[in-house]
Amino acid sequence: MIIINNFNEYKSLEGQMLGDSAWHTISQDQINRFADATLDHQWIHTDQEKAEREGPFHSTIAHGYLTVSLIPYLWKQIADVRNVKMEINYGIENLKFGEAVPVNSDVKLQATVKSVTDLRGTVKAVVEARLLIKDHVKPAYTGDVIFLYHFKD
Template sequence: MVIINNFEEYKAYEGKLIGVSNWHVINQQQINLFADATHDHQWIHVDKQKAEEEGPFSSTIAHGYLTLSLIPYLWKQIADVRNVKMEINYGIENFRFGQAVPVDSEVQLQATAKSICNLRGTIKVTIEAKLVIKNQIKPAYIGDVVFLYHFNT
């Protein structure tokens, strides 16, 4: 895990891979709980039998937004940004889903610092987030997450 204490330490990662998370298994229980939380019970996600018999993936698949919602959890495994008064999830940009994530797949977040700038004391960080699926060539998605940080002085 990378420890970042201030703007200068963050800036040193600009244009570089910051790191990768641990592998995380997306199981049916997690998919079902996400379906309950979002009221999205489409059969491709929650009906194992129908998904196996009629679905294009021969199994249920994770919701795309479920895989996106893993970013904070997986990001915290990559970087520990310390000495912060406030951290804001500012935006997500240019996300593209490359392929579905079948149930029981292992996924891992790869985080690359695209840009880090100081906007009069507010640090704006754009991270390219790529969710890879174990033993697959194409990622589940790739796109940018934007954070704002206010470091203690």
């Protein structure tokens, strides 16, 4: 776990791969709860029998946006950004889905700090995020996550 206390410490990490989060298993229960929350009950995600019988992956798969929604949780396992008044998930650029995530897959986030900029007191950090799937060659996705921070000092 990397601890970041201020702009200068964050800036010193530019270009560095910070590491990986712990593995997280995406269960059918999590997929179903995400489907309920987003009203996206497409059978490829929620109908296990049909997905096994007719689906291209022979199982249900996680929603792509479910996997993206894990970024804040997994990021906090890699970096502990302290001394912050406010943190904002500002956006994601260049997001590309590379591979479906079958139910019960283990995934982890790999993060590289691309850039850190001081915008008159607001710190903008661009972090390349790759969601890795255990025993798969291709990542589930890659994208540049943008965080905004207002440090206390």
